[in-house]
Amino acid sequence: MLPAVRAPSSVHRAPRVVLAGGLRVPNRIQLQKSSAKRCYPVPWCYKTSISCSIAKAETLQAVQSTIAKQLSIEDSTVAPQTKFADLGADSLDTVEIMMALEEQFGVSIGEGGAENIVTVQDAADLIEKVKAETN
Incomplete structure (x- = not known):
């Protein structure tokens, strides 16, 4: 043995x-x-x-701040690995968060873009990806 x-x-x-x-x-x-x-x-x-993130630190920080603001929670509770569900966000909250992020970053994610978003890091990575594709 x-x-x-x-x-x-x-x-x-x-x-x-x-x-x-x-x-x-x-x-x-x-x-x-x-x-x-x-x-x-x-x-x-x-x-x-x-974990392989593509989002820049500034993008991640802005996404975390926007999510905290949308959900009316403390910024410190929003970590990159945190799932939206763990923050108390339902599907409507997630849609509103993605709309706020689109407006903040001046990008269009599209209807299917937000379907695979589970964590805060996923949202930041998607924003960074869309920004890179438009440039």
Whole structure:
């Protein structure tokens, strides 16, 4: 039988690399314990979560501020990974948020653009993508 192996539950940082077209390789890879009880022969299983954001820090900050304002909540409660549902936003709130973001950034997302928006980071990435396509 193989000896038990435990992977550390931590964030590993690597240098950020910018690829052609402005895409950036994420600088964090996070290992998290899986909900599975046991993976043979390793007693703890880990899943890898990779976050790849394309939004600039200024865009993300503006999106966070707009979302907080639209939902009448504190800015500090709106983090990039926060889901709209966790902020208490329903589908109508999400539509209103996207309309406010369109107006703020002077872009048109379109009807189907907001369908895949789940988190604050998703919204910021979509805004950045639409801005890049129009330029």
